Structure formats: C-alpha cells, structure tokens
Amino acid sequence: xxxxxxxxxxxxxxxxxxxxxxxxxxxxxxxxxxxxxxxxxxxxxxxxxxxxxxxxxxxxxxxxxxxxxxxxxxxxxxxxxxxxxxxxxxxxxxxxxxxxxxxxxxxxxxxxxxxxxxxxxxxxxxxxxxxxxxxxxxxxxxxxxxxxxxxxxxxxxxxxxxxxxxxxxxxxxxxxxxxxxxxxxxxxxxxxxxxxxxxxxxxxxxxxxxxxxxxxxxxxxxxxxxxxxxxxxxxxxxxxxxxxxxxxxxxxxxxxxxxxxxxxxxxxxxxxxxxxxxxxxxxxxxxxxxxxxxxxxxxxxxxxxxxxxxxxxxxxxxxxxxxxxxxxxxxxxxxxxxxxxxxxxxxxxxxxxxxxx
Amino acid sequence: xxxxxxxxxxxxxxxxxxxxxxxxxxxxxxxxxxxxxxxxxxxxxxxxxxxxxxxxxxxxxxxxxxxxxxxxxxxxxxxxxxxxxxxxxxxxxxxxxxxxxxxxxxxxxxxxxxxxxxxxxxxxxxxxxxxxxxxxxxxxxxxxxxxxxxxxxxxxxxxxxxxxxxxxxxxxxxxxxxxxxxxxxxxxxxxxxxxxxxxxxxxxxxxxxxxxxxxxxxxxxxxxxxxxxxxxxxxxxxxxxxxxxxxxxxxxxxxxxxxxxxxxxxxxxxxxxxxxxxxxxxxxxxxxxxxxxxxxxxxxxxxxxxxxxxxxxxxxxxxxxxxxxxxxxxxxxxxxxxxxxxxxx
Numbered sequence: 001x002x003x004x005x006x007x008x009x010x011x012x013x014x015x016x017x018x019x020x021x022x023x024x025x026x027x028x029x030x031x032x033x034x035x036x037x038x039x040x041x042x043x044x045x046x047x048x049x050x051x052x053x054x055x056x057x058x059x060x061x062x063x064x065x066x067x068x069x070x071x072x073x074x075x076x077x078x079x080x081x082x083x084x085x086x087x088x089x090x091x092x093x094x095x096x097x098x099x100x101x102x103x104x105x106x107x108x109x110x111x112x113x114x115x116x117x118x119x120x121x122x123x124x125x126x127x128x129x130x131x132x133x134x135x136x137x138x139x140x141x142x143x144x145x146x147x148x149x150x151x152x153x154x155x156x157x158x159x160x161x162x163x164x165x166x167x168x169x170x171x172x173x174x175x176x177x178x179x180x181x182x183x184x185x186x187x188x189x190x191x192x193x194x195x196x197x198x199x200x201x202x203x204x205x206x207x208x209x210x211x212x213x214x215x216x217x218x219x220x221x222x223x224x225x226x227x228x229x230x231x232x233x234x235x236x237x238x239x240x241x242x243x244x245x246x247x248x249x250x251x252x253x254x255x256x257x258x259x260x261x262x263x264x265x266x267x268x269x270x271x272x273x274x275x276x277x278x279x280x281x282x283x284x285x286x287x288x289x290x291x292x293x294x295x296x297x298x299x300x301x302x303x304x305x306x307x308x309x310x311x312x313x314x315x316x317x318x319x320x321x322x323x324x325x326x327x328x329x330x331x332x333x334x335x336x337x338x339x340x341x342x343x344x345x346x347x348x349x350x351x352x353x354x355x356x357x
Numbered sequence: 358x359x360x361x362x363x364x365x366x367x368x369x370x371x372x373x374x375x376x377x378x379x380x381x382x383x384x385x386x387x388x389x390x391x392x393x394x395x396x397x398x399x400x401x402x403x404x405x406x407x408x409x410x411x412x413x414x415x416x417x418x419x420x421x422x423x424x425x426x427x428x429x430x431x432x433x434x435x436x437x438x439x440x441x442x443x444x445x446x447x448x449x450x451x452x453x454x455x456x457x458x459x460x461x462x463x464x465x466x467x468x469x470x471x472x473x474x475x476x477x478x479x480x481x482x483x484x485x486x487x488x489x490x491x492x493x494x495x496x497x498x499x500x501x502x503x504x505x506x507x508x509x510x511x512x513x514x515x516x517x518x519x520x521x522x523x524x525x526x527x528x529x530x531x532x533x534x535x536x537x538x539x540x541x542x543x544x545x546x547x548x549x550x551x552x553x554x555x556x557x558x559x560x561x562x563x564x565x566x567x568x569x570x571x572x573x574x575x576x577x578x579x580x581x582x583x584x585x586x587x588x589x590x591x592x593x594x595x596x597x598x599x600x601x602x603x604x605x606x607x608x609x610x611x612x613x614x615x616x617x618x619x620x621x622x623x624x625x626x627x628x629x630x631x632x633x634x635x636x637x638x639x640x641x642x643x644x645x646x647x648x649x650x651x652x653x654x655x656x657x658x659x660x661x662x663x664x665x666x667x668x669x670x671x672x673x674x675x676x677x678x679x680x681x682x683x684x685x686x687x688x689x690x691x692x693x694x695x696x697x698x699x700x701x702x
Contacts, residue, residue: 093453229473231474231475232468232473232474232475235461235475236465236468238454238457239452239454239462240448240450240452242417242448243446243448243452243465245417245437246415246441246444246445246446247441247445247465247466247468247469248436248437248438248440248441248442248468248469249437249468250437288455288456292456293456293461294454294455294456294457294461295461297474297475
C-alpha cells in the first residue's frame with residue numbers, strides 16, 4: 001500500500017485500503033485520551049471498566065463523568081471543524097479559508113461576550129450559576145444565537161449577491177464589527193467576567209456534560225450527513241462555479257446548503273467548545289496532501305476521521321498527562337499542529353505539489 | 358456533416374439590461390444556424406460582443422429579444438440537467454484545481470449522468486478514457502492538472518467537455534494561452550472531434566488565419582455589431598472578411614489569406630525563379646524590406662534564383678552592379694547597402 005501518490009491509481013481505492021489503518025489509529029487515540037490526564041488510568045483498569053467491572057471510585061468518576069464525554073466531544077468537534085474548513089476552502093476556492101471566515105465565530109463571541117458582561121454588570125452571575133442546566137447552557141445559547149444572527153445576515157446578503165468573493169469580504173467585515181463590539185464590551189467589564197471570557201476563547205473539550213452531548217452531537221451529525229450529500233457538487237465546484245453550473249449543478253441551492261452547513265457545524269462547535277482555531281484550516285490541507293487527491297468522496301470521510309484523531313491528540317497534550325496543568329487548547333492546536341502540517345506540505349513539494357485547493 | 362440543425366437563432370439581440378431601463382445592445386438581428394458535425398469559428402474585433410454572444414447562446418445570460426433554439430427547443434425551457442446533456446462549455450478562465458488528475462477532471466464531465474455521490478459506472482469510465490484518447494491525452498490520465506502545461510491542460514478541458522456527451526460544444530477562446538503549434542494542435546483536435554463524433558462545435562477565436570483554415574463556417578461580428586456568416590473562402594473572395602477587420606494601415610491579403618504588415622515602399626523588383634519554396638520566400642523577403650513586385654525592365658532591381666547541386670544561389674542585378682548571394686540574408690544586405698548608396702547620388 002502506497003499512500004504518497006507516486007503510483008498512478010484510483011484515490012478512492014487507496015482511501016479504502018487505508019481506512020482500517022486510520023480507523024485503528026482513531027480508536028487507539030480515543031482510548032489513550034480516556035487513560036491519560038491529571039490522573040492516569042492504567043490500561044488494565046481501563047479494560048476492567050470497559051468490560052463492565054469496577055475499579056477505584058475516583059477512577060470510575062473521572063472516567064465516566066469527565067473522560068468519556070470529553071473524548072466524544074473531541075472526536076465530533078475535530079471532524080466538524082475539518083469538514084467546515086473543507087467546505088469553505090472549496091466554496092471560496094481559497095486555501096486560507098477556515099470555518100470562521102463567514103464571521104460565524106465572531107458572532108458567537110459577541111453573543112458570549114454580551115451574556116458574560118451583562119451577567120458581570122448586573123451581578124447576575126449568581127443567578128446563572130443557580131439555575132443548573134440552563135446556567136451551563138447560557139454560554140452555548142448565547143453563542144448559537146450570535147452565530148445564527150451572522151448566518152442570517154450572510155444568507156440575506158448572498159440571496160442578492162452572487163459573487164462569493166463579495167460574501168467573503170462581507171464575512172470578514174462582520175468579524176471586524178463584532179470584534180470591535182466585543183472589545184468595547186470588555187472595556188466596561190470587571191476582571192472576573194473578562195477572565196471567564198478569555199478562558200472561553202482559549203477553547204476546551206472539557207466543558208461538555210453528558211446532558212449536553214446529545215444537543216451537540218445531533219446537529220453535528222446532521223451537518224456530517226449534509227456534507228456527505230454535497231460531495232458531488234463540491235467536486236464540481238473545484239472547476240469553478242461557471243463550469244459547475246454548465247454541468248447542471250444548481251449553484252444557488254448548493255451555495256445556501258454549503259453556507260448553512262458550515263454555519264451549523266462551526267456555530268455548534270463554537271457554542272460548546274469556544275472558538276477553536278487552526279484545526280479547521282489545517283486538517284483539509286493535511287488530508288489533501290495525505291490522500292493525494294481533491295476528490296471530496298475521499299476528503300469528506302477522511303477529514304472526519306483525521307479531524308477526530310488530531311483533536312484527540314491535541315486534547316491529550318493540552319491536559320499534560322500526569323500533572324494538574326491544563327494548557328489552552330488553541331495554543332496546542334497551533335503549536336503542535338503547525339509543524340506537522342508544514343512537514344506534510346513540504347514533503348509534498350518533492351513531487352511538485354504545494355498548498356493547493 | 359449532416360442536415361440536422363443543432364442550434365438556431367432568429368431575430369436575436371444580445372447585450373446587457375440594467376435595472377430593466379438602460380439597455381446596451383451589443384449585436385442585433387442575429388439569424389444563425391449550426392448543423393450537426395459542423396465546426397464554426399466566431400471571430401470579430403475586440404469589443405464586438407463575441408463573449409456576450411457566447412454567454413447568450415449558452416443560456417448564461419438572457420437575450421434582449423429573439424429566440425435561441427437548441428435541438429429545436431427554446432434554450433430557456435431546458436432543465437439544468439437536460440441542458441448539461443446537450444451543451445458543454447470550455448471557458449477562458451484557467452482551472453486552478455490542485456490534486457486532481459486528468460481522469461478526475463474529465464470524469465466531472467459525467468456530472469449530469471452520475472448518481473448523488475458522483476459514482477462512475479464502468480460505462481462512465483469507458484467514456485472518460487475514450488474522451489481522453491480522442492483529444493490525444495490518453496497518457497495524461499494519471500497526471501495532476503497543476504503539473505501540466507497550458508496545452509495539455511486545454512486538451513484535458515476539451516476532453517471534459519466531450520465526456521459530457523453534448524450535441525454542441527462551445528469554447529470561449531480555446532487557443533488564447535497557447536503558442537502557435539499548440540494553437541494549431543488544439544484546432545486539429547477540435548476538427549477531428551467534430552468529424553469523428555459528429556458533435557457541433559462553436560468557438561470564438563482571435564487567430565484569423567487559423568479560423569479561415571479550420572472552420573466549416575465563419576461567424577464574423579463587425580464593429581457595428583452586425584453578423585456576417587458564410588464559408589471562409591466565400592467571405593474572403595467577396596472581401597467581407599477583409600473589410601470586417603482592416604484598420605488603418607493593416608490590410609488583408611486575399612492571396613496569402615493573412616494580414617500584411619505595411620512597410621515603407623523603397624522600390625520595385627523583378628523576380629525570375631522556377632516555382633519553388635525558394636521563390637515564395639524570396640518574394641516574402643523582398644516585400645518585407647519594402648520592394649514591390651513588377652514586370653520587366655522598369656524594376657529597380659532584378660533577382661534571379663538558381664538552384665544547382667550546392668543549393669540555391671541568388672543573383673541580384675542592381676543599377677550599380679551585380680551581386681551573387683548564397684543566402685537571403687546576404688541578398689537583403691546587398692540590396693539595402695546598394696539601394697541606400699543609389700539614393701545618395
């Protein structure tokens with residue numbers, strides 16, 4: 001099995017051959033994420049837990065209440081970010097596009113900032129803390145509202161304007177506006193709220209509880225399914241929208257589905273885990289170089305799996321196994337992810353391939 | 358070529374409509390018809406509306422008035438899928454897709470025929486392979502598009518349009534980025550496709566010489582937005598071809614079938630040589646340096662071309678003397694020097 005593309009062959013077949021290996025790595029990293037952390041659970045204890053046995057109560061609690069929801073979140077979020085990044089890079093035909101390019105995360109940040117600051121200003125933090133699930137959810141709800149407010153603006157504009165470059169610029173402008181509003185809000189806030197806000201911007205897979213997992217998983221899986229349905233038009237879009245339309249693709253419909261799916265994936269991720277950067281822009285490039293194809297029938301499942309793997313690895317690293325230290329996830333994704341991606345891309349240039357979409 | 362008409366238009370006006378009030382009409386009263394298996398070159402000066410017409414004929418842009426019939430149906434009545442099965446395009450814009458092989462690109466031409474996931478059946482794969490083969494790009498199959506030369510890329514894009522199995526292929530300036538041999542090769546491929554697969558081909562082109570040599574029919578738009586159609590040779594003979602393109606100082610030479618570069622007239626010459634390649638190129642060389650052909654003794658210079666075992670020799674007789682030259686370069690140098698000398702006296 002050769003994965004570096006030096007042999008001529010069907011990329012789909014090569015992917016199917018590599019699939020067991022990738023799935024195996026995903027399962028291995030998933031188990032590793034369950035074991036490692038501030039308290040390391042040894043493999044034999046993990047085996048006992050998984051086969052229904054009982055071990056030390058602290059281990060059981062850590063395992064079920066923390067590690068499992070965290071690992072599930074990481075897998076789903078990694079896949080979602082990779083997919084939404086792929087959608088944006090193909091739609092804008094721009095290698096620098098990422099899931100947040102439409103301003104989705106900026107909208108979410110604005111929503112979160114408003115909630116946190118208003119809580120701080122009105123002394124309402126105590127109220128939020130006391131209303132249980134709804135309290136946990138207030139940040140997520142605010143983020144979803146913010147994200148979808150931006151989506152609504154983008155969709156309204158895109159109904160009038162065809163050019164995707166215009167939409168790109170509008171998305172960036174919306175980001176600037178919400179960024180400016182957040183900065184102004186931060187100016188008038190107390191230190192506790194500011195700290196809470198900056199912790200949120202670091203990103204984390206640990207904040208999702210069992211109760212929230214279905215609320216996060218269902219929309220993300222819907223997003224995955226929608227993206228699978230888009231593989232054919234996405235492939236056509238590689239040639240540009242005019243070619244795609246000449247081949248019978250309904251550009252307006254596809255465009256709305258692409259934008260909405262991206263917003264759904266990126267919005268939900270931001271709502272539950274904060275604005276996690278880097279994964280969305282890097283994993284599609286990694287997958288293109290790794291599978292040596294731009295065929296979305298390979299890239300869509302590939303991004304979900306590789307996204308899950310990389311998200312799990314960054315989660316393990318950020319929790320610095322064996323210590324109580326938790327590093328900001330966003331720092332880890334970039335610090336450890338960027339060299340890997342650089343390596344993959346530079347290795348690609350040996351065959352005359354650089355970053356391309 | 359058969360008698361089945363693939364594309365017709367009657368009373369067609371093309372142009373742009375702004376807010377429904379301001380109308381910019383680019384070309385009007387277009388009555389066109391294109392038969393199966395025919396290769397039509399659309400030519401016209403810059404800004405005459407070639408692109409607008411192409412966009413209108415392919416249904417990207419609505420006509421200002423008049424009808425376009427594609428296979429006897431109004432083009433507006435086609436569903437996107439049906440249209441894609443009848444009409445395919447090759448655009449001017451370069452495709453900038455990385456990590457796609459020629460096979461992948463051509464396979465995208467099967468878009469209107471494949472299922473939701475774009476899965477290729479065995480017959481789809483055969484069509485893709487044969488499309489690549491018929492443009493002479495069979496060996497490019499596994500190569501990546503971003504590693505190809507412009508000429509190779511253009512072949513792949515033509516193969517993609519072919520794999521769409523249309524009745525009509527429309528190409529917007531397919532030779533624009535290519536050097537002359539590749540321009541000719543592209544035209545040869547298109548001519549071949551039209552003849553072998555009985556597809557109709559409409560293409561816009563700037564290269565007038567190529568258009569005259571390749572097209573079954575020429576559609577010429579002149580600067581006023583009027584369309585003249587006909588067989589290339591007829592249009593040349595009637596002088597329409599020349600008058601549509603001539604601008605100050607640039608004239609069409611109907612004998613050579615190309616536009617001549619005007620030069621300052623220096624004198625006349627008489628040439629005596631057997632019918633040969635040497636004769637033709639000696640003629641071109643003398644015209645290039647500003648001498649016009651004339652008969653008999655009135656000529657300023659007379660040139661004789663002789664061929665013996667050692668190759669051609671040029672003998673130049675000038676009022677100031679004779680000269681024997683071994684190449685056209687020597688001949689030109691000798692004429693320029695002597696002639697300048699002659700003027701001084």
